[in-house]
Amino acid sequence: MVETKGITKSFGSLQVLKGIDLCINKEEIVAVVGPSGAGKTTLLQIMGTLDRPDTGKLYIKGAEPFNLPEKERAAFRNKHIGFVFQFHHLLPEFTALENVMIPALIAKCNYKEAEKKSKNLLDFLRLTDRMKHKPSELSGGEKQRVAVARALINNPAVILADEPSGSLDTKNKEELHSLFFDLRKEMGHTFVIVTHDEQLAKLADRIIHMKDGIITT
Numbered sequence: 001m002v003e004t005k006g007i008t009k010s011f012g013s014l015q016v017l018k019g020i021d022l023c024i025n026k027e028e029i030v031a032v033v034g035p036s037g038a039g040k041t042t043l044l045q046i047m048g049t050l051d052r053p054d055t056g057k058l059y060i061k062g063a064e065p066f067n068l069p070e071k072e073r074a075a076f077r078n079k080h081i082g083f084v085f086q087f088h089h090l091l092p093e094f095t096a097l098e099n100v101m102i103p104a105l106i107a108k109c110n111y112k113e114a115e116k117k118s119k120n121l122l123d124f125l126r127l128t129d130r131m132k133h134k135p136s137e138l139s140g141g142e143k144q145r146v147a148v149a150r151a152l153i154n155n156p157a158v159i160l161a162d163e164p165s166g167s168l169d170t171k172n173k174e175e176l177h178s179l180f181f182d183l184r185k186e187m188g189h190t191f192v193i194v195t196h197d198e199q200l201a202k203l204a205d206r207i208i209h210m211k212d213g214i215i216t217t
Helices: 040-047 070-080 096-106 111-124 140-152 170-187 198-203
Strands: 002-011 014-024 029-033 055-060 081-085 158-162 191-194 206-211
Touching (some): 002 040, 029 040, 029 170, 029 198, 040 191, 081 140, 096 111, 111 140, 140 170, 170 198
Parallel strands (some): 029 191, 029 206, 158 191
Antiparallel strands (some): 002 014, 002 055
16 A cells, blocks of 8 residues: 655755655554654655655555656645644634535535535544534544544545644543544555554554664564
8 A cells, every 4th residue: 555665864964764664554554653753754744745755765556656746746645645633734714514625625526525525524523513613613632533534535545644642632532543443444544643642552553663763663
């Protein structure tokens, strides 16, 4: 599903990634753990095509997105990769439903179809009564579930999550963790999750440990 070969990345004289070889299988939930500065988020950004490696290859569903022109790469990212961040990054002027619809509309999905898909996802995520609410009217857990729905709207090949439960209280953390596994079971999604949360990491199918820009185990 997702494969990296020999990925390196430096910022000035600091080498953050030192040759990352990694393979993520379809419908797998993988946790990437390690101390701050290990290179976890940089790796996730490269896997999400948000940043380009200095050397190495990235394959997603057999395609090499970094070989595409920038505009085509952005379209590839919108279609094949979903993102969930620690802070939801919802647009404050739009409702929950509208926030979820945006990636589908960018992908030129018909408005009615995008609305229908968004409503179905929000129903599945137990947000039926919150669709018309703006982010300021939602709890932290609700906002993160809206962000998950937005990540899922284009049925991506992989969902990349960077500290997705980092800003949540214990109850909402547990609900979000369970949600990822429910989504894998019900919809067959693949997740790569960067986390400091030991509870979430232990639930994953596989844990990738990183330190000083390399995978240790």
